[in-house]
Amino acid sequence: MKRNPDQDRPDQDQENLSQRSPFQPGQAGCGRWGLLWLLVLPMIAFWLWGALGPGGQQGPMVEYSTFRAQLEAGNVSNVLVSGDQIQGTLREPATIENEAGAEVEYTEFTTYLPSFGDEQLLSLLQEQGVALETRPESSGSWWLIALNFLPFLLLIGLGLYFFRQRRGGGGGGISNIMNMRRSGAQLYERSKQRTTFKDVAGLRGAKAELEGIVRFLQEPEYFQRQGGKVPKGVLLVGPPGTGKTLLAKAVAGESGVPFFSMSGSDFVEMFVGLGAARVRDLFTQAKGKAPCIIFIDELDALGKARGVGMTGGHEEREQTLNQLLVEMDGFDPKVGVILMAATNRPEILDPALLRPGRFDRHVLVDRPDRTGRVEILRVHLRGIKAGDDVDVERLAAMTPGMVGADLANLVNEAALLAVRRGRKLVGMSEFEEAVERIVAGLEKKNRLINAREREIVAHHEMGHAIVALSLPGTDPVHKISIIPRGVAALGYTMQVPTQDRFLLSRTELLNRVASLLGGRAAEEIVFGDVSTGAHNDLSRATDIARSMVTEYGMSEKLGQIYLSSDKGNRFLGSGTPDSASGYSEETARAIDAEIRHIIHTQYETALDILKGKMDVLRKGALVLLEKEKIDREEIEVIFRAAQAA
Numbered sequence: 001m002k003r004n005p006d007q008d009r010p011d012q013d014q015e016n017l018s019q020r021s022p023f024q025p026g027q028a029g030c031g032r033w034g035l036l037w038l039l040v041l042p043m044i045a046f047w048l049w050g051a052l053g054p055g056g057q058q059g060p061m062v063e064y065s066t067f068r069a070q071l072e073a074g075n076v077s078n079v080l081v082s083g084d085q086i087q088g089t090l091r092e093p094a095t096i097e098n099e100a101g102a103e104v105e106y107t108e109f110t111t112y113l114p115s116f117g118d119e120q121l122l123s124l125l126q127e128q129g130v131a132l133e134t135r136p137e138s139s140g141s142w143w144l145i146a147l148n149f150l151p152f153l154l155l156i157g158l159g160l161y162f163f164r165q166r167r168g169g170g171g172g173g174i175s176n177i178m179n180m181r182r183s184g185a186q187l188y189e190r191s192k193q194r195t196t197f198k199d200v201a202g203l204r205g206a207k208a209e210l211e212g213i214v215r216f217l218q219e220p221e222y223f224q225r226q227g228g229k230v231p232k233g234v235l236l237v238g239p240p241g242t243g244k245t246l247l248a249k250a251v252a253g254e255s256g257v258p259f260f261s262m263s264g265s266d267f268v269e270m271f272v273g274l275g276a277a278r279v280r281d282l283f284t285q286a287k288g289k290a291p292c293i294i295f296i297d298e299l300d301a302l303g304k305a306r307g308v309g310m311t312g313g314h315e316e317r318e319q320t321l322n323q324l325l326v327e328m329d330g331f332d333p334k335v336g337v338i339l340m341a342a343t344n345r346p347e348i349l350d351p352a353l354l355r356p357g358r359f360d361r362h363v364l365v366d367r368p369d370r371t372g373r374v375e376i377l378r379v380h381l382r383g384i385k386a387g388d389d390v391d392v393e394r395l396a397a398m399t400p401g402m403v404g405a406d407l408a409n410l411v412n413e414a415a416l417l418a419v420r421r422g423r424k425l426v427g428m429s430e431f432e433e434a435v436e437r438i439v440a441g442l443e444k445k446n447r448l449i450n451a452r453e454r455e456i457v458a459h460h461e462m463g464h465a466i467v468a469l470s471l472p473g474t475d476p477v478h479k480i481s482i483i484p485r486g487v488a489a490l491g492y493t494m495q496v497p498t499q500d501r502f503l504l505s506r507t508e509l510l511n512r513v514a515s516l517l518g519g520r521a522a523e524e525i526v527f528g529d530v531s532t533g534a535h536n537d538l539s540r541a542t543d544i545a546r547s548m549v550t551e552y553g554m555s556e557k558l559g560q561i562y563l564s565s566d567k568g569n570r571f572l573g574s575g576t577p578d579s580a581s582g583y584s585e586e587t588a589r590a591i592d593a594e595i596r597h598i599i600h601t602q603y604e605t606a607l608d609i610l611k612g613k614m615d616v617l618r619k620g621a622l623v624l625l626e627k628e629k630i631d632r633e634e635i636e637v638i639f640r641a642a643q644a645a
Contacts (some may be wrong), residue, residue, distance in 0.1 A: 059087070059108030062096060064118075067111045070094060071124060078131035084113040088130075187260055187289075195249040201379045202372025202404065203243060209363045210234070210251050213338055217255035217291050220336055231361040232328055235299070235354070236342040238365030239571040241405030244342035247365060248295045251340070258292040260285065264302035264341075267320045275302075275320030283327045283337070291336025299341040305350045321350060328358045344571040367403050369500050370396050376404050380411040387425035395428075398435050398478070398496050410434050440492045441485040449490065456523060457482045457491040458621040460533050463522025463606070464493040465635060466616055468515040470609045473508035480620075481629045490533060506554045509544055514602040514609075516541040521606040522617060545598040546591075555594045563591060 070076050070090060079088035093105045113121075125132050197207050216230040236244040245261075252259035260282065267275040286294050296302065306318055328339060341359065343349065353359050368376060373396035381392070399407065413434040418426040437443075449457070461480050468474045475495035482491040495515075504512075520534040553560040563583055610617055620638050623630055630638075 059110055060096060060098075060104070060106050062106075062109045062111050064111050064114055066096070067109065068118075071128060071130070074128050076128065076130050078133070079125065080133045080135065082135040086111050086113065187258060187285075195246065195253040197250050197254055199379070200243060200247055200250045201375035202368035203247060203365060204372070206236075206247060206363050206365050207250075209361075210247070214251055214254045217251075217257050217293070217336065217338065220291065230338070232357065233339045233341065233353075233359035233361070235346070235359040235362045236340065236365050237346045237362055237571075238342075238344060239367060239403060240344050241403040242365045242367060243404045244365050245295070245297055246404075248293065248340045248342065252293045252295075255291075255293075257336075258289045260289075260292060260294045262294075262296055264296055264298045264300065267302050267324075268317050273316070273319060275316055276323035279320060279323040279327055286337045287335060292338075294337065294339045296339070296341040299343045299353075300345040300348055303341075303343075303349045303353045305348055321353075325352055325358065367401060370400075373399055373402065373407060376407045377411065380408050384411060384415045385425050387427040389428045390426070390431060391428060395431055395435075397498065398432070400497050400500060406438065410438060413437060436479075436481075436485070436494065439494070440489055444484045447484045449484065453490070454482060454625060455621070456527065456531055457533065458624040459522045459526045459617065460519035460531075461491045461493050462617050462620040462624060463518040463520075463610055464515060464537075465518075465620070466613055467518030467521070467606045467609050468493070468495060469635070469639065470613070471511040471514060471605075473505070473511050474515055477632060477635055479629065479631050480624060480635065482624050483628050489536075506548070506552075509548055509552075509554070510598070510602055513541045513544050513598060514605045516544075517599070517603045518606045518610065521603060521610050525607065525610055525614070526617070526621075541599060541602070542595065545595045548598065549591055549594045557594055558587070558590055563587065 067076075067086065067088070075090050075092055075094065077089050077091045079086055087110050088108070090107045090109070093107050095103045095105055098104045122132075200207060213230065213234060236247060238244055249259060249261075262282065267278050282294065286292050302317065302324065303321055304317070306321065339359075342365075346354075346362075354362075374392050377392050377395060381390070399410065402410070410431070411434075414426050414430040417430040417433055418424075421430070423430075461482060465477045465480050468477055475497045477493060478496040479494040480491075481494075484490050485492060516537045517534075519537055520530055523530050523533070547564075548554040549558060550563040553562065616639060619641070620630075620635070623634065623638060627634075
């Protein structure tokens, strides 16, 4: 945890102690290792005492019959009897075979009485004049009991040691428990918070929404004079990678206040009550640093709706959420503590979090438009050496739907490609290749494809391009390639929109379906057969047709009715179908029939277009087989040449 220099720094001191060598005297490491030695050394001592001290084995182990033979021969001088164990000494050395079969002399021995006993042993010892000593059985077995319990004590000690290490080491149990109750939030002070709105590009609407928060933190008396209240909580909602965390840091940087950052999952622990204690500690620290900003990333990990889809072990999260609600109700807005949070799953948040007085201002951090992508790309281009041929406007047009994180990855990928190619500047060709890598996957030129399959792929991709170029409302074809990419793509037709679109007409959607089916239609016309290469095309075309029928009300038979049963996350794109569709079997049959009709009709449209432009199809396929890649200019040349002929 980063702390203010003018405060105590126990965490950093503890970190320094833990980095010292545990074998240097006078340091904290000796105490920790000393605990282990205190547990291990007694175990070793007990083992040695049991092996060498009283009660341990003396001399080699011999059979009882061998002992009786030596006793009857008068060769035993003295014996020690302890329970059923007999230890003794011979008057003259005798020999015995060891495990290797060699003869070994011995004068001391150990043996055991048989289970049935020996009533004549005592009288025989007296007759032979053997010195006899007896010892109670319990006097030599207490160490065995200690050895049995010592491993358990050792395991308990090791568990306590590693638990202390995980919780920061050093200190007693009470100290460790208190450390666990601390929030652990990262604190960014004024001097270290340098992110401002200038570093956040492409989010003009979101920044305008947050300007009021910045002004309140800078001049709280301005709002108090007018009688207004600044929202206690600001919820940043948007897809992953759009810059929600960066925007929160920029608010703190613009206002020049401390910034507490913590993830929602950091509050939830295995032990009930720890999360609530961390929430209290976080707000206590924030009030001491006011005015400041508390930022909770991934709020859905903490604020999921209570009582919905929960299983065992959710008491801790419920208590943590309840404590957060209480703290938000309790702190005075005049104090100057602003709570900000980010999530990409707002639909699962508890309604109590979203009511007025808590997170009552929702700021949408959406995907950037084309102008926003231009701004973001220019920010990321500052860190690389870009060539003069880099057209940022064209690059932004090639990346519809990409968020800030995607564009940062794009610029980095282009820089890496330039390094691999040994170039000093990153040119437009590297950026275009980077776009293709992100969209279609990595080129796999080492994948061997036979001549027949290459011919099928070439005609398939040209079929897509010809249908797309022949229909209005479709995106222009930018490049065609028959080089395998990614996991399963054997080729691709890249279409780049001229502008961002937010609305599509029924005709445009139908034309997109026809363009997707153009590859399958080309295979049927040229080869009289179809292949599995249209798998992804059929999936996307069917999805569009299904959405037209069930979501957009574009079916003549079913009319203007919303029939979709998927309730998905608009930001993550995941859908959860309902168990009950909500409509009858007859309606389901009608939906299937309408989807089938749309696909069939547009497939026939693609066939008609390609049959009328067979020369373009065959010539374009030959060029593709020769060059493997053709761009927009070459496609236009092929079209003009075919039309002139």
